[in-house]
Amino acid sequence: MPPRLRPRISLLPSGPTPTSRPQCLLRPSPSHRHFSQTTPHYEKATRMRRNMYKWINGPGKVFLEPLPGSTNYMSAYDKDGNLLRARKGGDEESTPGSEEAKALEEGKQAEDGSEKPKSSEEELENLDEAAVAKKEEDAKKEQIAKSIPPEGKQDLQPFPLNAQFVSQPVLSEELREAIWKRVMKDGVSLPTVSVEFGVSNERVGAVVRLMQMEKEWVAKGKKLVRPYAEAVMAMLPKTPYVAKGENKRPVNHESINDLIVHPATKQQLFVPVSESRHFTREDAAKAFHHTLLSADDRIPHPELVVSEREAQLGLSNSERVAAASARMLVERQRKAEKEAKRKEWEAKTIMRVPGRRWDFVFQDISVESVGKDGRSEKGVGWRYGIPHEDRKRGQVKIPTKVDG
Amino acid sequence: MRSRRFHGLKKIKVRQDWSRWTLYNLSRLREATSTATRGTYFQQKWKAKSITRAYHGEQVREKQWERMFRRNIPAVVPMDHKYLAQKDGSEQAEGRGSGADQERAQKARPATPYMQMTYYPLERRLDMAVWRSLFASSARQARQFVVHGYVKVNGKRMIYPGYQLNPGDMFQVEPERVLFATGASKVGSNRRRREIRKWKAANATGPKPTKVSKAAKAGPVSLQGEYTQADVTKAPDTSPEALRKRLQALMAKTKQVLEAKEGLPTKLKRNLRQFRKEVKRAISLHKSATDLSTETLEGQLELIKKEYEPVAETTGEDLSLVQSVFEFAEERTMRSSAWNEEDGRKPYATPWRPRPYMSAFAFIPRYLEVNQNICAAVYLRHPVARPGFSEVPSPFSVDTNQLAFNWYLKRR
Secondary structure: OOOOOHHHHHHOOOOOOOOOOOHHHOOOOHHHOOOOOOOOOOOOOOHHHHHHHHHHHOHHHHHOOOOOOOOOOHHHEOOOOOEHHHHHHHHHHOHHHHHHHHHHHHHHHHHHHHOOOOOHHHHHHOHHHHHHHHHHHHHHHHHHHHHOOOOOOHHHOOOOOOOOOOOOOEEOHHHHHHHHHHHHHOOOOHHHHHHHHOOOHHHHHHHHHHHHHHHHHHHHOOOOOHHHHHHHHHHOOEEOOOOOOOOOOOOOOOOOOEEEOOHHHOOOOOOOOOOOOOOOHHHHHHHHOOOOOOHHHHOOOHHHHHHHHHHHHOOOHHHHHHHHHHHHHHHHHHHHHHHHHHHHHHHHHEEEEEOOOOEEEEEOOOHHHHOOOOOOOOOOOOOOOOOOOOOOOOOOOOOOOOOO | OOOOOOOOOOOOOOOOEOOHHHHHHHHOOOOOOOOOOOOOHHHHHHHHHHHHHHHOOOOOOHHHHHHHOOOOOOEEEEOOHHHHHHOOOHHHHOOHHHOOOOOOOOOOOOOOOHHHHOOHHHHHEHHHHHHHOOOOOEHHHHHHHHHOOOEEEOOEEOOOOOOEOOOOEEEEEOHHHHHHHHEOEOOOOHHHHHHHHHHHHHHHHOOOOOOOOHHHHHOOOOOOOOOOOHHHHOOOOOOHHHHHHHHHHHHHHHHHHHHOOOOOHHHHHHHHHHHHHHHHHHHHHHHOOOOOOOOOHHHHHHHHHHHHHHHHHHHOOOHHHHHHHHHHHHHHHHHOOOOOOOOOOOOEOOOOOEOOOOHHHOOOOOOEEEEHHHOEEEEOOOOOEEOOEEOOOOOOOHHHHHHHHHHHOOOO
């Protein structure tokens, strides 16, 4: 066992002045180690650290600022920090590509140069100059953006090792606005808008909800977070909005008919079937599980299949549209009936007493709903003799849902 | 909760943040199971688990994560409605007897990368969703935002970072916090800090420079746009005559606003604010009469037009003026340059600019729909795997993630 020095030292009388005390007894401050010639390890830059800074200031410098008019992911660059697609263009056209790359580099450097720290007074004085410089910089950025070819799949891969994840485009702001207008102004139903723009049902709903909130912010005079939104949208790939009048094909944002892989269909199944039997998708679904529907009914837009079948039967366009609108009407009526029924039920069972700030809602509750052990979720209130479990170990109190 | 060295260089660990350490480590991340380092199967699994967990939900305790782990991984297959309409599926069940001997041209559909989805349950957590929506610069910061009460779910404050989002949940983050998290820091590098210190020291010795405030520089504000407060504070009168008068006052004011567009920014702001007040007052006046939605600016404009049209007709007022004022107000809230002004009180560098290295990490997975203008997002659905693509952002290869998945299966 090594000798324990500390207690003995602490036993020393407090008589001697601090100056006469040997240095080592004091907490050695790193800068006061006069006897040592070597730099301590924490001040020394290790090889690894040096390598890191070499990379950060070398090939990694391209990531410091966003690439104007483009995404800026790691897979878009080679080991030395050269933009792959700029170089690819150079291979084909020999000189212009390298020029592009050069222009790019120069642009980057120019940006870096403009980032130099200034004192606050200077900044105050040079506000106008800064504005002019910014304009010039923007023009330069635009020029760079024009010179780069568009991204391929590999350029959109943020993680070099994971080819299965790419940064997928997000809705551009014009497209969001168009979706909102179509739903809120024209009163078109969600599934129709979803098919029209090639955006999934739930996304259309979310876009409308968020846009509505944005409009409310504007109406309230709340500032939108424009600088942030502009910066982020500039860094992301976007699905552009193609208006109807333009002579271009509309861009589908995502696949709208995604079939969820049902757990029952994940197993491999051998079903002996006679060769003469007409074994369809529905039969296959039944074979997996007796309640499983076929793919035709489980996709989000079954109406597209129906309409396509009608087209194959030889119905004209107008007939198909009429049939589709009739179906939609029936569906709407069914929904309205359901809603009316629910409202009727509510009026029968729920009493509302408007208060000053909140409404009081009364509803008849059955005592039996608490179940045999008195702990059923459906039970209401506190029952005599049954202790709470909320202080027990392992009880999770995080809410599982928040009603809007 | 966290070990002392979060970003190391010896052990390559990619973390959930936008730091240069992470960027560097990401650039030199290699396969965990390269032939040089391959050990026993157990060792491989251990290593894979260790490096993947350093990224995925590092703030979540291991026991917690083990409880969340699911061996069933959600996936979808995109269907073609034309194919579904043409074929009923029987052609796939055809045997040799029906002449199915010749090889069918198989559509080359890439395999579904289920293993890349190993950590999908973590993406449902609120803090993770906040981070994935680019509202925070690291998962830990996102967690802190939640804990500190800057995040709302469906309009209600939610302080639990472990809250499991349900499909359709909307979450909002305080915009100031988002700007702070994603903006460049006020005092950037050590070099800058040193320079500032030096500058301060130099100023402390010499005579203090007289600081000229912007307001003083701009000079005294002229009062030509001034108008009396009385008509604003007056209780609204509902008689048509009073209404007309109010309208006229409104028109006069808006005219002033439009004229003062270039000259007086502060004045302009005040006028606009006043105008907005007027609009609100007018709406509250007629709210009981209509059940029109007046929550958006367009709704308000419609209402105002409807209410004032008869009055304008009698007096010959120009309605397009109201329209233009509304447009101007909208323009100002949408793209005002006043937003991105220099402001020393802000905890981030002003004018705002994105923090360094952000662009290399900026992507938004498809299970989220984000509106950056209001710093809000909707969790649409749980992340899914689809042929050739997985929605869980993971820096690791399929092999590594598969090893990690195998680690978490009960019998390893």
